[in-house]
Amino acid sequence: MGTPQHRSVTLLLLRHGLTEVTGTVLAGRSPGLHLDGRGREQAERAAHRLAGLPVDAVVSSPLERCAETAEPVARALGLPVHTDDRFAECDYGEWTGRTLEELAEEPLWPVVQAHPSAARFPGGESLAGMSARAVEAVRDWSGRLLTAGRAGRDPVLLVCTHGDVIKALAADALGLHLDLFQRVQADPCSVTAIRYTAMRPFLLRLNDVGETAEGLAPPEEAATDAVVGGGAGQARDRTRG
Numbered sequence: 667m668g669t670p671q672h673r674s675v676t677l678l679l680l681r682h683g684l685t686e687v688t689g690t691v692l693a694g695r696s697p698g699l700h701l702d703g704r705g706r707e708q709a710e711r712a713a714h715r716l717a718g719l720p721v722d723a724v725v726s727s728p729l730e731r732c733a734e735t736a737e738p739v740a741r742a743l744g745l746p747v748h749t750d751d752r753f754a755e756c757d758y759g760e761w762t763g764r765t766l767e768e769l770a771e772e773p774l775w776p777v778v779q780a781h782p783s784a785a786r787f788p789g790g791e792s793l794a795g796m797s798a799r800a801v802e803a804v805r806d807w808s809g810r811l812l813t814a815g816r817a818g819r820d821p822v823l824l825v826c827t828h829g830d831v832i833k834a835l836a837a838d839a840l841g842l843h844l845d846l847f848q849r850v851q852a853d854p855c856s857v858t859a860i861r862y863t864a865m866r867p868f869l870l871r872l873n874d875v876g877e878t879a880e881g882l883a884p885p886e887e888a889a890t891d892a893v894v895g896g897g898a899g900q901a902r903d904r905t906r907g
Protein backbone atom coordinates (compact mmCIF):
# COMPACT_ATOMS: atom_id res chain seq x y z
CA MET A 667 0.00 0.00 0.00
CA GLY A 668 1.38 3.47 -0.86
CA THR A 669 1.57 6.32 1.61
CA PRO A 670 -2.01 7.31 2.32
CA GLN A 671 -2.78 10.97 1.86
CA HIS A 672 -5.49 10.77 4.50
CA ARG A 673 -5.20 8.54 7.50
CA SER A 674 -8.66 8.11 8.92
CA VAL A 675 -11.48 5.99 7.54
CA THR A 676 -15.12 6.11 8.56
CA LEU A 677 -16.89 2.76 8.28
CA LEU A 678 -20.68 2.74 8.05
CA LEU A 679 -22.16 -0.70 8.69
CA LEU A 680 -25.69 -0.98 7.39
CA ARG A 681 -27.66 -4.09 8.33
CA HIS A 682 -30.00 -5.34 5.63
CA GLY A 683 -33.75 -4.75 5.90
CA LEU A 684 -36.35 -7.20 7.14
CA THR A 685 -37.16 -10.50 5.49
CA GLU A 686 -40.20 -12.56 6.34
CA VAL A 687 -38.10 -14.76 8.66
CA THR A 688 -35.95 -12.13 10.40
CA GLY A 689 -36.10 -12.75 14.14
CA THR A 690 -37.63 -16.23 13.99
CA VAL A 691 -35.23 -18.24 11.81
CA LEU A 692 -31.45 -18.38 11.70
CA ALA A 693 -31.25 -17.33 8.07
CA GLY A 694 -27.49 -17.37 7.63
CA ARG A 695 -26.63 -18.26 4.04
CA SER A 696 -30.07 -19.54 3.08
CA PRO A 697 -30.30 -19.04 -0.68
CA GLY A 698 -33.07 -17.02 -2.28
CA LEU A 699 -34.08 -15.14 0.86
CA HIS A 700 -35.29 -11.70 -0.25
CA LEU A 701 -36.38 -8.55 1.55
CA ASP A 702 -40.10 -8.45 2.22
CA GLY A 703 -42.23 -5.32 1.68
CA ARG A 704 -41.14 -3.83 5.02
CA GLY A 705 -37.51 -4.56 4.20
CA ARG A 706 -37.77 -2.89 0.80
CA GLU A 707 -39.31 0.18 2.45
CA GLN A 708 -36.53 0.25 5.03
CA ALA A 709 -33.93 0.08 2.25
CA GLU A 710 -35.56 3.02 0.46
CA ARG A 711 -35.60 5.00 3.71
CA ALA A 712 -31.93 4.18 4.28
CA ALA A 713 -31.18 5.38 0.74
CA HIS A 714 -32.96 8.65 1.46
CA ARG A 715 -31.17 8.99 4.79
CA LEU A 716 -27.65 8.32 3.49
CA ALA A 717 -27.93 9.98 0.07
CA GLY A 718 -26.05 13.18 0.99
CA LEU A 719 -23.05 11.54 2.65
CA PRO A 720 -19.57 11.66 1.06
CA VAL A 721 -19.35 7.89 0.67
CA ASP A 722 -16.44 6.62 -1.44
CA ALA A 723 -17.36 2.96 -1.83
CA VAL A 724 -20.34 0.70 -1.19
CA VAL A 725 -19.54 -2.94 -0.48
CA SER A 726 -22.12 -5.63 0.19
CA SER A 727 -22.41 -9.18 1.35
CA PRO A 728 -23.36 -11.31 -1.69
CA LEU A 729 -26.56 -12.57 -0.03
CA GLU A 730 -29.80 -11.32 -1.59
CA ARG A 731 -31.12 -9.48 1.46
CA CYS A 732 -27.97 -7.34 1.60
CA ALA A 733 -27.67 -6.83 -2.15
CA GLU A 734 -31.29 -5.64 -2.24
CA THR A 735 -30.63 -3.20 0.62
CA ALA A 736 -27.34 -1.92 -0.81
CA GLU A 737 -28.75 -1.37 -4.30
CA PRO A 738 -31.07 1.61 -3.61
CA VAL A 739 -28.53 3.10 -1.22
CA ALA A 740 -25.73 2.91 -3.80
CA ARG A 741 -28.06 4.28 -6.49
CA ALA A 742 -28.86 7.30 -4.29
CA LEU A 743 -25.14 7.84 -3.76
CA GLY A 744 -24.35 7.42 -7.47
CA LEU A 745 -21.96 4.53 -6.76
CA PRO A 746 -21.68 0.89 -7.88
CA VAL A 747 -22.10 -1.95 -5.40
CA HIS A 748 -19.00 -4.06 -4.86
CA THR A 749 -19.47 -7.55 -3.43
CA ASP A 750 -17.17 -9.15 -0.89
CA ASP A 751 -17.84 -12.68 0.41
CA ARG A 752 -16.07 -11.81 3.65
CA PHE A 753 -19.11 -9.70 4.56
CA ALA A 754 -21.48 -12.68 4.19
CA GLU A 755 -23.26 -13.90 7.33
CA CYS A 756 -21.59 -16.58 9.41
CA ASP A 757 -21.89 -20.00 7.80
CA TYR A 758 -24.15 -21.68 10.34
CA GLY A 759 -23.87 -25.05 8.58
CA GLU A 760 -26.59 -27.46 9.73
CA TRP A 761 -28.21 -24.72 11.78
CA THR A 762 -28.99 -22.69 8.66
CA GLY A 763 -32.71 -22.15 8.10
CA ARG A 764 -33.83 -23.62 11.44
CA THR A 765 -36.11 -21.74 13.82
CA LEU A 766 -34.56 -20.02 16.82
CA GLU A 767 -37.09 -21.78 19.03
CA GLU A 768 -35.81 -25.16 17.85
CA LEU A 769 -32.15 -24.15 18.09
CA ALA A 770 -32.59 -22.97 21.69
CA GLU A 771 -32.92 -26.68 22.62
CA GLU A 772 -29.54 -27.60 21.10
CA PRO A 773 -26.58 -28.22 23.47
CA LEU A 774 -24.52 -25.72 21.46
CA TRP A 775 -27.03 -22.89 22.05
CA PRO A 776 -25.76 -21.84 25.51
CA VAL A 777 -22.21 -21.81 24.13
CA VAL A 778 -23.27 -19.52 21.27
CA GLN A 779 -24.92 -17.19 23.78
CA ALA A 780 -22.40 -17.18 26.63
CA HIS A 781 -19.10 -18.24 25.09
CA PRO A 782 -19.36 -17.43 21.38
CA SER A 783 -15.59 -17.42 20.82
CA ALA A 784 -15.77 -21.22 21.31
CA ALA A 785 -18.75 -21.73 19.00
CA ARG A 786 -18.31 -23.64 15.76
CA PHE A 787 -21.48 -24.52 13.90
CA PRO A 788 -21.77 -28.18 12.78
CA GLY A 789 -20.78 -28.32 9.12
CA GLY A 790 -20.20 -24.57 9.14
CA GLU A 791 -17.91 -21.87 10.42
CA SER A 792 -16.84 -20.62 13.84
CA LEU A 793 -17.92 -17.19 15.04
CA ALA A 794 -14.23 -16.40 15.63
CA GLY A 795 -13.48 -17.25 11.99
CA MET A 796 -16.34 -15.05 10.80
CA SER A 797 -15.07 -12.19 12.95
CA ALA A 798 -11.51 -12.52 11.67
CA ARG A 799 -12.53 -12.49 7.99
CA ALA A 800 -14.81 -9.48 8.46
CA VAL A 801 -12.08 -7.54 10.27
CA GLU A 802 -9.66 -8.44 7.48
CA ALA A 803 -12.13 -7.25 4.83
CA VAL A 804 -12.55 -3.90 6.60
CA ARG A 805 -8.80 -3.53 6.77
CA ASP A 806 -8.41 -4.30 3.04
CA TRP A 807 -11.13 -1.93 1.88
CA SER A 808 -9.89 0.82 4.18
CA GLY A 809 -6.38 0.44 2.80
CA ARG A 810 -7.74 0.58 -0.73
CA LEU A 811 -9.62 3.81 -0.06
CA LEU A 812 -6.68 5.39 1.74
CA THR A 813 -4.43 4.56 -1.18
CA ALA A 814 -6.93 6.04 -3.64
CA GLY A 815 -6.92 9.12 -1.33
CA ARG A 816 -9.42 11.71 -2.57
CA ALA A 817 -8.19 15.22 -1.77
CA GLY A 818 -9.69 17.26 1.02
CA ARG A 819 -11.15 14.68 3.36
CA ASP A 820 -10.88 11.23 4.84
CA PRO A 821 -12.65 8.37 3.06
CA VAL A 822 -15.99 6.86 4.01
CA LEU A 823 -16.74 3.17 3.39
CA LEU A 824 -20.30 1.87 3.51
CA VAL A 825 -20.72 -1.87 4.05
CA CYS A 826 -24.09 -3.59 3.85
CA THR A 827 -23.91 -6.74 5.92
CA HIS A 828 -25.50 -8.95 8.58
CA GLY A 829 -26.36 -8.94 12.27
CA ASP A 830 -23.58 -11.15 13.55
CA VAL A 831 -20.96 -9.55 11.30
CA ILE A 832 -21.88 -6.09 12.60
CA LYS A 833 -21.86 -7.31 16.20
CA ALA A 834 -18.39 -8.81 15.68
CA LEU A 835 -17.01 -5.63 14.07
CA ALA A 836 -18.54 -3.42 16.78
CA ALA A 837 -17.10 -5.67 19.50
CA ASP A 838 -13.72 -5.41 17.82
CA ALA A 839 -14.00 -1.60 17.71
CA LEU A 840 -14.82 -1.49 21.41
CA GLY A 841 -11.96 -3.83 22.27
CA LEU A 842 -14.40 -6.41 23.60
CA HIS A 843 -13.57 -10.08 23.69
CA LEU A 844 -15.70 -11.94 21.17
CA ASP A 845 -17.46 -13.62 24.10
CA LEU A 846 -19.23 -10.30 24.71
CA PHE A 847 -20.49 -9.82 21.20
CA GLN A 848 -24.03 -10.97 22.03
CA ARG A 849 -24.37 -7.79 24.10
CA VAL A 850 -24.30 -5.71 20.92
CA GLN A 851 -27.52 -5.06 19.01
CA ALA A 852 -27.86 -4.41 15.27
CA ASP A 853 -31.46 -3.96 14.11
CA PRO A 854 -32.62 -4.23 10.49
CA CYS A 855 -31.38 -1.24 8.47
CA SER A 856 -29.57 0.25 11.47
CA VAL A 857 -26.28 2.05 10.96
CA THR A 858 -23.24 1.37 13.12
CA ALA A 859 -20.46 3.89 12.46
CA ILE A 860 -16.81 3.36 13.38
CA ARG A 861 -13.95 5.74 12.63
CA TYR A 862 -10.45 4.26 12.52
CA THR A 863 -7.92 6.92 13.47
CA ALA A 864 -4.41 6.83 14.90
CA MET A 865 -4.37 3.02 15.07
CA ARG A 866 -7.57 3.10 17.08
CA PRO A 867 -11.22 2.50 16.25
CA PHE A 868 -13.78 4.91 17.66
CA LEU A 869 -17.39 3.86 17.83
CA LEU A 870 -19.42 6.85 16.60
CA ARG A 871 -22.87 5.24 16.43
CA LEU A 872 -24.30 1.89 17.44
CA ASN A 873 -27.54 0.46 16.06
CA ASP A 874 -28.63 3.90 14.86
CA VAL A 875 -32.08 3.67 13.28
CA GLY A 876 -32.66 7.43 13.16
CA GLU A 877 -33.90 9.36 10.16
CA THR A 878 -30.94 11.71 9.64
CA ALA A 879 -27.32 11.16 8.68
CA GLU A 880 -26.03 13.85 11.01
CA GLY A 881 -22.65 12.95 12.50
CA LEU A 882 -22.24 9.75 10.49
CA ALA A 883 -19.41 11.04 8.32
CA PRO A 884 -16.58 13.53 8.82
CA PRO A 885 -17.07 17.11 7.62
CA GLU A 886 -15.52 17.86 4.22
CA GLU A 887 -12.43 19.58 5.63
CA ALA A 888 -11.56 16.81 8.11
CA ALA A 889 -8.39 15.01 7.10
CA THR A 890 -6.39 13.48 9.91
CA ASP A 891 -2.87 12.25 10.25
CA ALA A 892 -3.14 8.80 11.71
CA VAL A 893 -3.07 5.19 10.65
CA VAL A 894 -5.93 2.76 10.15
CA GLY A 895 -6.27 -0.74 11.53
CA GLY A 896 -5.57 -0.93 15.27
CA GLY A 897 -8.82 -2.66 16.09
CA ALA A 898 -8.50 -4.95 13.13
CA GLY A 899 -5.06 -6.05 14.24
CA GLN A 900 -6.18 -6.73 17.76
CA ALA A 901 -9.26 -8.72 16.88
CA ARG A 902 -7.59 -11.96 15.99
CA ASP A 903 -5.63 -11.99 19.23
CA ARG A 904 -8.78 -11.48 21.24
CA THR A 905 -10.57 -14.37 19.58
CA ARG A 906 -7.75 -16.85 20.22
CA GLY A 907 -8.04 -19.20 23.12
Ligand SMILES: O=C(O)[C@@H](CO)OP(=O)(O)O
Binds near residue numbers: 691
Ligand atom coordinates in the same frame (compact mmCIF):
# COMPACT_ATOMS: atom_id res chain seq x y z
O1 LIG B 1 -28.72 -14.97 9.78
C1 LIG B 1 -29.53 -14.51 10.61
O2 LIG B 1 -30.65 -14.99 10.80
C2 LIG B 1 -29.14 -13.31 11.47
C3 LIG B 1 -28.25 -13.74 12.61
O3 LIG B 1 -27.70 -12.63 13.26
O4 LIG B 1 -28.45 -12.36 10.73
P1 LIG B 1 -29.03 -11.50 9.51
O5 LIG B 1 -30.51 -11.61 9.51
O6 LIG B 1 -28.58 -10.09 9.78
O7 LIG B 1 -28.43 -12.04 8.29
